[in-house]
Amino acid sequence: MRIERLQIGGFGHFGQSPVGPFGPKVTILYGPNEAGKSTLLAFLRTVLFGFPRQGRAEHYPALLGGEHGGTVILLDDRGRQWSVSRRESQRGVVLDVVDPAGRHDQSGEALAALLGNATQATFENVFAFGLDELRDIKRLADDAVSAEIFNAGMGARALPGVLSRIEKQQERLFKKQGRNESGILILGALAEIERIDAELDSFAGAAESYARLTGERERLADELACAQRDSAALERERRHLENLGAAWEDWVGLGAARTRLTELPEVPGFPEDALVRIEKLEERVHNAEKAEAEARRLLEQRRTEAEGASPFEQLLDDAAEIEQLRRGRQAFDSLCEAVPNRKAEAREGEDELGRILRQLGPTWDTGRVKAFDDSTETRAAIDRWAQRLASGDREQAEAGNAFARAAEALEAAGEALSLARAAADKLRKPDADQASIARRRGEIRQARQRLTDWQRAQARREDFELQQGTRRPAPASSERRIPPWLAPAAALAGAGGAAGSALMGGSAAVIGIALGVVLLGLAAVLFAGRRAGDATAGDREGQTNAAQALRQRERDLAAEVAASAQALGVDAYDAEALVAMEAALDEAAEDLRAWEAAVAALDTASTRHSRLAALQAEAATKLQGVETAATERIAAWKAWLAARGLSEDLLPGSVGAVFAQVELARHAISELAKRTERLNKIEADIGHYSEQVRALALKHGMDLTRAGEAATADELIRRFGQATAAAARREQQVAGVGDAEKALAACEAALLAARTECSGLLHLGGCADVEEFRRVAREQEERRMEAKRARDCEERLQRVIGPGDAYDHLLLELSRSDAETIAAELARVEDAAEETRSRKDELIARHSAASSEIARLTSDDDASRLRLQREIHRGQLETWAREWCVLRVAEAVLKETQRKYERERQPDVVRNAQQYFSLITGGRYRRILAPLGTREIEVEDWDSKLKKPAQLSQGTREQLYLALRFGLVQHFAEQSVRLPVVVDDVLVNFDPDRAKRAARALVSLAETTQVVVFTCHPSTVDHFLGEDPGIPVIDISRVSLTRQLL
């Protein structure tokens, strides 16, 4: 399959553009950078294999309009034409393939068949590639490079990664070796199953345990019943002994109580609670006696106090004056304390005023301060002066700055002018001008064209002669005998002779006419013979004519070459000479451009310098005017100050400071007056209070001079208070004497009543005094307690045993026993009961354990749970085992396929590739080696040394990759996958010799597969044309104009 032509609808900056026709073998698409080579390559890939899945609209959008996409016209191996269109529309991408019979197919199946089922990846990696692809490979590590080359052909670029992933997945599931089983699923499941199996083994003896435990439980139940009977008997005995023990104390107490009752006499009618009652009455008499004594003491005290008097009672006459002293006492202290502070304040005010006046100056005093004019009008006038002076200063500064900038710019322009002049002086004016250079360039271009045409004509002529040289027959004998020019010459002579004789007339005319007729006859005979010769050597003559035409064409072109040489001023030239001329011309053009630039720069600098000099003069004039105006303004300001008695050195801003000082001085004068007045007022108040104190002290005989006014006032106030309190107390005691007398009478009556009641109680008990009454009362109380004790003992004994015969039997049994015997017997029975209880508890525990174990055996879900868990693990194990097997077989399939490839396909690829590699490198490298089972490539040089790609230079490495692709292309061609090879400037890194050889390799490859070469280098075009001048070259910068250089 090969490309016939492209019809672009809209793709990048191509719109409605035909490209082609392409040659059957090599076609060159030539164009400078940005002419659209990459766009055309992308167009080809897009139409044949589709738009990218994402960003379709952005994939070389149709910038010049038209439908996005286009058509590629293809010819199949039988030369039949196919049309493949792929366009993007609103409905999406539409593929339309028209076969030679005019049938349409939009499914892509026909296209896939036409492309030999090659994938896009295969096409782009092997058939259509540019320098970028080669350089991408170059950047990879050595192993990866080799794998890339192989896998590009295999369609398994990701194979190493695939195998690695599969291996990792296997190891996640199962690993035959390795001590660490954690995280390996199958081994983990195995371990879990084995653990569960071991645990399940513990359930193996369940049935035996069940039978044994059932029998044991029955035996234990019998023993337990026996133990329970023993325990009940011992319990009854223990209770009886406990009753005896509990009754023993009561039995003893009953006997003792009865004995004591017989010893104590009984006093009938003795009052109840006698001891308590006599105690209470005695206490009552005692309390009444104490109350009567206290009432008597109080009465005496009040009578004494009612008769006393105070030593300061005379002060009560001056109560109002002393009250006034008391109220003013605290204020008096405060005033005395404040006097020093107030005096200090007054002194500070005087100092402050003096300081301010000194700051204002020696001519300033209080009077001038008060008379100073600081009115609003004066302040406004100062503000106006301040604005006027500031405005003048700014104007003066701006004028000064403008003058400085102008001077600086002028200096810089002067330096630039000097530099430009120096640069222009260095350059010599070139001899050539733009027109002569352009003319010379046209002559060189024409000379190259004529030279190429002449060389091609020469080659064609030589080919033609070479083809004709072996089969050209020897010329006929008649041709050797009769020169071809003889017949026409005879005819001309005959006709001329006849015509001349006729003009001369006479016999000579007759003879001349006769001779002319003879000569014409001879000419006719010769023509007839010549035609016969032509008829037999017609082909030969045509070939001769063609050869002559070729030679003539060659001569004409040689003359044109000579004319070009003459125009160029040389005797002869070749391609290299033209390149040298072009280089010299480029150098002259560069010199001319530099000279023109220097002259233009000098003009510009000179103009600028003149303009800046004028600007500096203007700035100087302006500055002088501004300075004069400033001098006048300052003189007027000083006159204004002098008129107000102020210093001429003051500025408007500093006048404000004088105004502020005057303000301060006025404030200090006012403050000093206030402080003096306050001090005078305090001293007057102190004097008034002292006078009051002195008057009272004198009246009541107190010594004022020794104690001072304050202490004297305090003593007067204290004495007045004491006199007032004494008078109040005396009045109160006089009123309380009557109450005390009444209280004493009541206490005496209560004492009498208590003593009477006590006597009555003694009489009731038949006793003479209190001590006897107490003794009898204690005997009667003891008797009552013993009687109660006897009753309690009897009640408890009856409660323990119960009434009737049992009670009597108990009393009898108690009378025959003793406490020690009962306690010993009880201890014996309790020990026996404890022993029986322990035995019973043990039996119960064993019975319960057996029952629990039986219940566990019959209902425990542990084994069931474990078995289920085991099956779950086993299910997982089987799943994982199958997954592992799938991975393992997949790995085996991939490796087997890999081996098959390496065994059956790779040798062809490598063999083909090494032929190309040897051709490109001129035999320097003879072999390419790809050891089986490895992913490496090695090359063998002419000296039988093996090298890896990394050891090759960049260019040679690219040549190796190019050769490998050629090998793959040839391999695919043998598999009936013949796709055009499209290369995009892949020879640029090759030296000229290897570039020529690479071009030769591509021309050779084109014998089996169409080759399309994109390039922007004329030298690349020359390399291919050098191999085959008939190769069509399409200038893609003018894709609408197809030209073929023949």
Place this chain on the structure above:
Amino acid sequence: MTEFRFVHAADLHLDSPFTGIQSVAPPNVHARLIEATFAAYDRTIDLCLAERVDALLVAGDIYDGADRSLKAQLRFVQGLERLDRAGIRSFVCHGNHDPLDGWQARLRFPPSCHQFGRDVAAVPLDPARPGLATVYGVSYAERDVRDNLVPQFGTGPRDGFSIGLLHCNVGNNPEHAAYSPCTVDDLRQTGIDYWALGHVHTRQVVNGRGPAVVYPGNPQGRHPLETGERGVYLVEVRADSNVNLSFHDVSVVRWESLTIDATGMVSEQELVDAADGLIADARASAEGRDLICRLTVAGRGELHERLERPNACEDLREVLNSRWTATSPFAWCERLENRVRREIDRESLRRQEDFSGDVVRLIDRAHSDPELQAALRRPLSDLLEHKRAGRLIDGERIAVGDLMADVEALCLEELL
């Protein structure tokens, strides 16, 4: 007119674990699975009592002797004691899972129960009605009984209606081990009227009459493949010796295998919705039983890559289970298997002269090339012959040919 009735059960596998489950069940499901075989047996006893049948016949594999479950045997006897108290007789024979030489607890069976021994014995169905029917039966003396036991039953004629109780494989069913293999003709020649068989877990009436040859299947499915109804047959024997069979589903947990065609689906939500619908339908069909399902997502399309992401299937299963396991009755998805494949034109791929084409062609060859199969199987020995794993993994069940579809899918997934 009905002469008598009995319930025919088999393959109780009491307390045997559910097999083939591949994920850990939540606690309520776990507890249900442990109890399920007992519950199904209890429902069988309930059926006998409710229908007041004359007898219960159990045709072997009552429990798995290898499990040594005392609980299974006790619960079995307890069920028989319930029948005994109701005056219902029981007849039991043992099969390959509970042979006579296997582990058995020393338990007292009720007097109305007859356990058949290693030799064929004939026992009247009802001693009170001699001549009504006779039960003939035999138990496996050992696990591996590969001989045909049917000839031991002798040939007719027989008094009254005759019932044969046997654990065997009729017609060499390849899905079950060939224990006591026999044919329908073998059974016919004995002159027995009704063959109450066990061993095949899927219910099956092998022969309708003359004689009736019946497998009731197991009363509780215990494996993802034991789907659908599971139970026992209630057999009515009429006076003319014709039998009428009615199947009773006594299982408490229903297994179902559900498949979703994900072709055309583009999101996980669509898949979840479809799965919800399927599970809801299956749960409704289970008639109040708990449901355990295995979900297979098949077809081709976009979902393939989404489900291939790590834990994607497990996450989806969790989503489904979070909805369904808390319900009553519950539905639990024990596995969600991704069988969705990418859209691949295999035929086109096979024609390609590149590595992928070579892979497809090699896989095609592996289906018919024994040598290639052997070569591909060789690397599996690391696992299948592993001293620990080899004990538990049945290597014979892993055939290279069965793996190739998954192998191809994996290779092409990775390569393309």
